[in-house]
Amino acid sequence: MRLCGWLILLLRAAALATAIAEDTQSERLLFLSTQLRPIAEAQKMRNVVLKNFPREVEFVTSPPLSFLERLQNELQSGATPPDVIGALHGELQPLAERGALVPLAALAEKAVGRGMAGPLLAIGQFGSAQQHYIPWMQAGYISVANKRALAYLPSGADIGIDALSDDQLSAWAGNLQQNTGNRLLGFPAGPQGLMHRFLEGFLYPSFTRGVVRPFRSMEAEAMWAQFSALWKTVNPNSTNYNFMAEPLLSGEVWIGFDHIARVLDALRQKPGEFVAFPAPSGPRGRGYMPVIAGLAVLRTARDTAGAMALIDYLTRPETQIATARSIGFLPVLDTQLAAELEPGLRMGAAVLTKAETSTDALPALPSVGLGPRDGEFDKVFTDTFKLIVLDGQSPRTALDRQGGGPETFVHRGGRAMLTT
DSSP, X not given: OHHHHHHHHHXXXXXXXXXHHHHXXXXXXXXXXXXXXXXXXXXXXXXXITTTXXXXXXXXXXXXGGHHHHHHHHHHHTOOOOSEEEEEHHHHHHHHHTXXXXXXXXXXXXXXXXXXOHHHHHHTTTTSSSOOOEEEEEEOEEEEEEGGGGGGXXXXXXXXXXXXXXXXXXXXXXXXXXXHSSOOEEOOOSTTSOHHHHIIIIIHHHHHSOSSTTTTSHHHHHHHHXXXXXXXXXXXXXXXXXXXXXXXXXXXXXXXXXXXXXXXHHHHHOGGGEEEXXXXXXXXXXEEOOEEEEEEOBTTOSOHHHHHHHHHHHTSHHHHHHHHHXXXXXXXXXXXXXXXXXXXXXXXXXXXXXXXXXXXXXXXXXXXXXXXXXXXXXXXXXXXXXXXXXXXXXXXXXXXXXXTTTHHHHHTTOOOOEEO
């Protein structure tokens, strides 16, 4: 009788263990993301992008400012931790620094095999030997030119606009002004424009190979002097431009720079009239600011294998195309996928790939850890731009007037931009 009772208990325990294991595999995976929060985007993620994944996935979104707080509260309260995290580079960095993320070396190898650019993948290592996240989606900043402007390219630019230097851009804009009588180069320097991103992610890295520490350097002083000279060929209405699509479409501007989302209407409406290309290079290289959303796995994930399978699925070529078509974020694969995209997105994707894979590429990612003070950091750059370029103050006087500049924010707990 006793033996029979023990056998029954053992059988029940074995059945329970089997049921738990099966339940873990059949339970839905929890995917927490700071991206795709608008209802329409989240629904497309659930109903289109995740449709063909063999497991059920609960896609939950969280605002970036409460992202880390939410994770901490859930872990402390014993709530179910997410299996996969989807967030921007700067939002994942604190988790990597705390050792909270599972290394993803095997997935990184797969990503390389699928055509992901090495410099883009390396950004997910945060300067370490570990692959902390796998790039998932990207956006970025591009230059766009009306094809009529190509007739005025300077001599020496015959290698193509994909490899222009700052000097060649200046000569190009000067040729346009001289031959048309109009200042046809434009920047988004309006009240809601993203001029600060050009300064932080493109101009400073290209001339100083940094952003924060070389803010007041001699290289920065020379850079501001050169940019002030270029501004004499820039459309004066640039201080009113928030989005560059409209002045490009109207012909008020023939060459413009902006976030891809803010020029996409021009590329979509008249793809045959425009060409897109990377921002020009400076003395230290070709600065660019990738906007990268990555996928990571928490060490507290209930189903690590399932989480990695989901990341593998989301970085397959067919899933990358479905994401781009339905949501508008660009693929992170070096894209032979371009043929599958609409012409406007195709041009943008090609430019980002060219920037990432250029031999002089200098990726510069925004500072993280500033929270609500992020706007104050940006204001240092826009104020300096106004003093030097718009008000005509000497670069050295203006730079000294900013005191410690952006480095004071780093000393208060933020982190400097990554420039490699």
